Amino acid sequence: MDIRKIDDTISVAPQISVDDVAEIARLGYKTLVANRPDQEEFGQPPMSDIEAAAQEHGLAWVYMPVASGNITDQDVDQFAPMIRDADKPVLAFCRSGTRCTVLWALSAARNGGVQDIFTKARNAGYDITALTPRLAQQAQRQN
Known part of the structure; x- marks a missing residue:
């Protein structure tokens, strides 16, 4: 892991x-x-099995599937309040972690501090510089 x-x-x-x-x-x-x-x-564990394990271990479970390479503003609209209201800390996962990082970055941009977002993503091992135009767009939609 x-x-x-x-x-x-x-x-x-x-x-x-x-x-x-x-x-x-x-x-x-x-x-x-x-x-x-x-x-x-193929070979990916069923989400229902992971959900059952999460419940067994007292974790809140959120299933918010997003197509790889196709994160929409509606996905960000759903992710932002979910993260804001979730019991923390949160662990989000996908195939590589990139999708989760992009969702987080786009939702966090709505609260400002875009440079800080790049730094946090880079420190976690994700290069999101290609998101620069979208981050600027999301910053215009501040919460």
């Missing part, structure tokens, strides 16, 4: 397994967010 901390409220990870959920709970995460569609790739 490769958990990458963005800040004190959210971390991201590539695909987790059912067996990882107990460790995620032990590490103190309160909410587990799946941004990967079920059956996106």
